[in-house]
Amino acid sequence: MPVTSVTTDTEALTLTVVADFPVPVERLWGAFADPRKLERFWGPPGYPATFDRYELRPGGIAHYWMTSPEGERFYGRWDFSEIEEPDRIVVLDSFADAEGEIDTSVPSGRMTLLFESTATGSRLTAVSESPTLEALEQVLAMGQAEGMREAFGQLDVVLAELREYALGKGTVTEVLDDTHVRITRAFEAPRHLLWRAHTEPELMRKWLLGPGGWEMTACENDFVVGGSYRNAWAPVGDTVGEPFGFDGENLVIDPERRIVTTERMTGAPFPANVNDLSFDEDGGITLLTLIISFPDVAQRDMVLATGMTTGMEASYQRLESEILASV
Template sequence: MPVTDISTDAENRTMTLIADFAAPVERLWKAFTDPSQLDRFWGPPGWPSTFHQFDFTVGGKAVYYMTSPQGERSGGSWEFLNILEPHGFEVIDAFVDAEGNPLEGFPSMRMSFAFESTADGSRMINTTHFDSAEALEQVVAMGAVEGSRMAMNQLDAVLQDLREYAQGKGTRVELLDDTHVRITRLVDGPRDLVWRAHHEPELMKQWLLGPDGWEMTECVIATAPGDAHRTSWAPVGDTEGEAFGFEGEAVLVDAPSREVSTERMQGMEGPGTVNDLNLYEEDGATLITLLIEYPDKEMRDMILATGMTDGMETSYARLESALLTV
């Protein structure tokens, strides 16, 4: 994980984040000054950002919003105070409304980004200066420390070539906290086809099968928020096991890049999971990122212990083969 330290200083009214990367300063600079790359990490998992304005000049302004799994938006802006390529820049960071105007009751902060070379690559020192200790406390209470850590820990995937980062490494599972798991898998195929493979029953039945010896017997797709989805599987031939399935509804659909849905096992009472699927394409390959939110740690550990990861890897390997025939 890139982040090595996050500290707050009430006396000096600052929050400082330090992160180390196996990439040169020039590459780190590019990630923080290209809005298409900022979109991939400026925002914690589950709250990806969209920079819709980016005037990277002294006195210029960048405006963005982050979108929750439920479709709620939280906006922010940067006003660029100084720029010293490739060593850093400084901004006034503010919470803004849908029109880009500062939100009343929320603090504005002076924030600096400093990039320096290290023996193994580069280091970022991000320091946020607050007008008062109360403003610092307010932002920390909003989850800024953990949110910043989780956001910056996504940067490794941005700084590397996507194939170098993920190809051949199979399905990877990261435990982000007690209730959040991030699953990633690179598929050698364009994003549009990967999206179709997740939303067309005839394609899903070719790959989303888990271990060998199972077939999908039911496939109802949700195509818009509020739509119900339902999938069922059953063993084939001499394969042991009992038929099972999942159901839920779509919460957010932004084809062909993001879909958020609820999911629970058919017939199960109580809360299920929230599944946040994101697709990112680079050089003809698509990184599948599935962020799963569990109701508690016990359910998280119980489901992971079923061998879910192995079954997903078998399915994703089939997905690559299925794409070649489309």
């Protein structure tokens, strides 16, 4: 993880997060200067940000929201006071409403982002200063420290060249904690094609099959928020196995960017998982990131033990050879 320290100073009324990255400081600055890059990490996993206004200049305003896996939006606003490229950004950091007006029920704070070169790359120091001890305690109780740690923990992927970082590595599975798993897979294809391949049933039937010897017998989706879906598979020929399927509900649909669904094995007596699938494109490479939230560690381990990653990689290889290569 790039984050090296998270400290709270109740006398100075500050929360300070420090993170180191193996890239030049100009690239680190660029991740904050480009709202499309900023969207890829500003917000902890499962709560990605969307910036609809971003004016990186003294007196400028940024307005954004974070969308939860359940589709709930949390709004924020930055009022830029100091910009010193590529060294320093200072903002008034506030909660906001959907129109971008400051929410005065939560105290605003001063956030300073410092960018500096190091012997191995660059360092980001983020200092959030609250107006009172009560205000500091309030934002800490709301999870600001952990949220910033998790947000900056995603920045290394944004700073990396996706071609070098992920392309050719296949499907990678990481256990984040007892109930969360992150799966990534990179493709040399534009995002809109990957989106089509995951949302158009006639394309899904051609590649979403896992290991050889299976066919997709159902691919139904009322593709709106609140709509339900059902997918099912059955063995063909001499393949050994029992038919199975998954069903669930669409929670979030952000076209060409994110799909969040519940997922339950059809007929199984287990609670549903939540699947959070995002699509990020950079330099002609699209990175799929799937964050799975499990109800408990036992269900997490049970699912991982099925060889899920192997089946996903077989499907993704078929997607590359039979869908993306022909479009």
